[in-house]
Amino acid sequence: MDFIEGLPTSLGKNVIMVVVDRLSKYAHFISIAHPYIAGTVAKYFLDHIFCLHGLPKTIVSDRDLEFTTTFWKELFRLSGTELLMSTGVTCVQAVEEELQSREFILTLLKENLQEAQAQMKFFAYQKRTNCEFKVGDWVFLHLRPNRQMFVALRRNLKLAPCYYCPSQVLKKVGTEAFTLDLPPES
Template sequence: MGRKFMVRTDQQSLRFLFEQREIGLEYQRWVFKLMGFSFDIQYKPGAANKVADALSREYVNQTELTALISSCGARWADFIPHIQQDPFIKQLHEDINRGAPVPKGYVMDQGILRYKGRLVIPAKSKLVQQLLKEYHDSTLGGHAGDFKTYQRLAEEWYWPGMRRQIQQYVRVCVICQQNKSSSLSPAGSTAVATLEEQLLERDAILDDIKANLLKAQHRMKKYADAHRREVEFQVGEPVYLKIQPYRQKTLARRVCEKLAARFYGPFPIIERIGPVVYRLDLPPSCKLHNVFHVSQLKRAIEVEPAALLGTRIAADSSGRTEVLIQWVGMEDWEATWEDYEQIHDLFPAFHLEDKVKVWARGNVKNQT
């Protein structure tokens, strides 16, 4: 506080620490704490940082090794005789000096045996226990897990079987056992006699309910089917379709919907989907789904148009053309006004288009 200092970093985004416009709550807390200090942030790329720290220098002498373990309460020189007298390390020294083949990764560096750049010490050395205490039990170690402790030790040290030894040391650590939660599944079974009985009773009740519902469903179906009749249609057979005139207006329009017909068509059946479901060939302009239940269909008694008696424009705003059709076997007064497009599609052999043109030229009556 009160002194300005320089912060050098290889993270380029930190240069804009106080220039962000949209920041989160955690970012705000950090900025609030840093506002009490006077400092400048200088960016320096990582590749330009050529100064190595003490632990990453290429050559390590005895003074630096002593610094590495000084926090353990011992000196490096105290362990050198014990390390050199170890049979395994002594044999590797001799093999390397006379040029004999050694396991891959072992090299001599200024009289110090290394394995993949790490210092090699005996597995039964007292230094191993001191290193484990320093890297796990100390304040800097923080009682980390076995993998984290192994990663930190493996940066500088190596001894045969170190991974298993570290796992065993962390597993028996009293502090870790008392304060860390287990990552294993909960022990024991949740089977409780009273609870098991209640669950069995509940399952039995549910089975009874399902059976009763199924029985009631069959009974209701039986009573409903008693008032119905079996009807089947064949593919290609024309049928009339029952629709709701107030809602389903894309199939047929009437001036007075209240007095509109109950059935429209006929439309040919193009597919039988199920025992009581059929697909109809509706006009392309119709927006209804063309699959219907058999209860909405009625068999059409085929009739043929006999003559065209008149044409007119529909009274509604659709601008459709309607034609007055006299049917075969019926009187003139029984003629009905039908939609031009519908008659044209249902009875193509009637040649309605030609008849409309001829009738329009030869009839001078008022077309209403």
């Protein structure tokens, strides 16, 4: 959270309050009028940030007077938010800590995604059978009655059969794709 001051006045406002979400890097730019006090900044924060993201657990700020007042400390204490103050000397350390925490969160997200993918694969493969067909085997062609109307025309698609007549495998095109000998009327 920081302020950009010294801007030309536009609609009575000449300061931009910048709030950046550290994980997603989403930035909010809120115009406010100078001079501003902690109460008005807190109101803008609650109106523009809290309604979208809630109150954060930590806020990194420089040592502006607006953030070191007892109002802010009390606001953060009541909401359970920890106010972390940064200085010019420890800025590099703060950035390194932030990058490490971001890396940790990203690795945790990747692990969770891999776990979810493995679980989805497990449940998807429970209903599948490993069937291998060779050239010359007889198979049924599985139809999707509402989509594949060009193979077998049916009057009522909901009551149409799901499989088309037995057909012989002519050629293996891929691991799961075959060329079938379909009747000429299909």
